[in-house]
Amino acid sequence: MYVLREALRQILRHPTASLATFFTALVSFALLYFLGLLLWNLEKVVQSLEKELxxxxxxxxxxxxxxxxxxxxxxxxxxxxxxxxxxxxxxxxxxxxxxxxxxxxxxxxxxxxxxxxxxxxxxxxxxxxxxxxxxxxxxxxxxGGELTERLLGVLSGSRLAMGVLVGLLLLNTFFSVMGSIRLSVESRKEALSVMLLVGATRRFIQGPFIAEGLLLTLAAGLLAVLAGGSLYLGLSRAAQGLLPFLPVLAQEDLLRTALGVLLLALVLGAGGAYMASRAYLKEV
Missing domain, CATH: 3.30.70.3040 (Alpha-Beta Plaits)
Structure with missing residues (x-):
């Protein structure tokens, strides 16, 4: 309870930095989830065309x-x-x-x-x-290979573009988490110094900061999955209304991708917070 309470207190203590980190992570995860679903769907279209070729x-x-x-x-x-x-x-x-x-x-x-x-x-x-x-x-x-070859070219180029874009966004999210946690650390320098003097372990000190990073990125990841999934379902239903033979992803595929995004959110949140708090403890 102490870790969670301190994490929430630190988020409320610096609302501007916390919101900046939250929205940066939200945009990154929403793009990752939605574009990932679109690319996966495009792969299914290409595979179905190849089977009929x-x-x-x-x-x-x-x-x-x-x-x-x-x-x-x-x-x-x-x-x-x-x-x-x-x-x-x-x-x-x-x-x-x-x-x-x-x-x-x-x-x-x-x-x-x-x-x-x-x-x-x-x-x-x-x-x-x-x-x-x-x-x-x-x-x-x-x-009928011309269409399939063109789709394969589009798919290959889209993968590369998405990889670069998402990589930059995730790096931005990682460093945004580090910046927000660093600000929380700076605001509690004196209290942390006292805790170290009375024998608090480094893990005990880092706990609230890691929980803070996890809360920010996990909340952003959940909202991104809900928004991206709703947008994909709306587009896929509209597309199938026009082209009933068009393959779309199943609910299990959406859930599997969502779990991957949430796992990535946990890694980025915990990793960024750990690195920021570890840097302070090294200085001390």
Whole structure:
């Protein structure tokens, strides 16, 4: 009780410094939590696109289909390859666009036989497409990898930008905690000196300051998680209303990320307070 009571008294004794530390930590943790959820969600979108990614190879009329199937199935990047005859492709086209049903009886089937490939390693889609183009009997190749590649580029750049931004904000939070605790230490120098003289241990003296840092950052972390989680849930529901197939994070994912942010808040609060109070005790 002594540690908690002294921590609260020190926070109230320096409200300006305490509020500055609190809001600095609040902004840092809110950005960390919200941006982390967005990046994780973007990764899920990329993974779902990769699972659906297919490469289509359009064949010439005289292509040796059996030889092509045998060669392509031996490629290590290919998980599955199947032949779509031109008749099946036309039937599917008519099913998707019923108004073509009458026209198909009037003209010859213009669609080619098609090989559709699913890859074990979606990152190799461009290389597989180029290799397919060079095969005899292949007239053209199409794949939906452009969008996935762009998303991967955005994801990579976003990770780097977020890492730099959050790193700077967390350092700012750490030093803000140190500054606030240092101010509390300075205001109690005489009392601390007396406590040392009468035999108080360093841990006993540091306890209230560490509790002060923990209270500031943990309160900021809790509020940041509530605000960031509410904002993410609102955006994800709106996005799913427009795009129902869009994958979003589950409640368990939000809770797991929130626990990580709160753990980081505890480390920063305790670490900053410990370093500031330890520096004073070293001077003494």
């Amino acid at each position: 297919e490469v289509a190879a359009f064949l010439q009329d005289k292509a040796d289909v059996e030889a092509l199937l045998t060669e392509i199935q031996a490629w290590p990047e290919v998980g599955e390859v199947r032949l779509i005859p031109k008749e099946e492709a036309l039937a599917q086209l008519v099913l998707d666009y019923p108004y073509l049903a009458e026209a198909k009886d009037l003209v010859e089937n213009p669609l080619p036989d098609t090989l559709r490939l699913k890859l074990r390693t979606p990152e190799a889609v461009r290389q597989v497409a180029e290799r397919l183009r060079r095969l005899p009997g292949v007239e053209g190749v199409e794949y």
